[in-house]
Amino acid sequence: MTARAMPGVSAEKSARAGCAVVALRGELDVCSAADGLSALNAPAAAGARVVVDLAELAFMDCYSLNQLMAVRAQARRAGGDLVLAGPQPIVLRLLVLCDVVSHGLVFASVDEAASGAGSAPAALVMSGAAGGAAASLAGAGIVSSALFRGGAAMRHARMLTGLITAAGRKRHDGAGAH
Numbered sequence: 001m002t003a004r005a006m007p008g009v010s011a012e013k014s015a016r017a018g019c020a021v022v023a024l025r026g027e028l029d030v031c032s033a034a035d036g037l038s039a040l041n042a043p044a045a046a047g048a049r050v051v052v053d054l055a056e057l058a059f060m061d062c063y064s065l066n067q068l069m070a071v072r073a074q075a076r077r078a079g080g081d082l083v084l085a086g087p088q089p090i091v092l093r094l095l096v097l098c099d100v101v102s103h104g105l106v107f108a109s110v111d112e113a114a115s116g117a118g119s120a121p122a123a124l125v126m127s128g129a130a131g132g133a134a135a136s137l138a139g140a141g142i143v144s145s146a147l148f149r150g151g152a153a154m155r156h157a158r159m160l161t162g163l164i165t166a167a168g169r170k171r172h173d174g175a176g177a178h
Contacts, residue, residue: 009024009027009028009036009057011025011037011038011040012025012039017114018114019048019051021050021053021114022040022052023053023055023056026056026058028057028064029064033064033067037064040082043075043080044072045075045078046080047075047078048075049075049114050080051082051107054085054086055088056088059091060094072105084105084107084113085107085109092106
């Protein structure tokens, strides 16, 4: 039997238009979030505007999104900010369900995020990305269109994040190992 490497995430830092740009590649989940997001900590703590390029991120779970928003809070406390750019459809679905798109944190491209030009949700809707993700989720019967109203999506995401965090801790601590 051949051992196969677990999917993970890699991060590559660069700078553009006075912003720290961190490109995430691979899959960001409860097992890879700490390593994958570590590249964001220094620029966030320094108060930089951090643009997270999601163009090559194939997957992100609720736990990782929660950790990403914690880094954003750190950047904002330090006088900077953290925004997201160019998410793949599967990642965009999570961002829509968790109401991140409507808060102006998600841009269609790194260039738009770095320049801060325009409204992030408007740019995504114009590109069809956010509206398409929301419509496809509701149209496929995955979620009710009512879920997008009244913050219910965020409450559900927080509950799922709590469950995922608990499961990750249990796995990490060795509890449940037989």
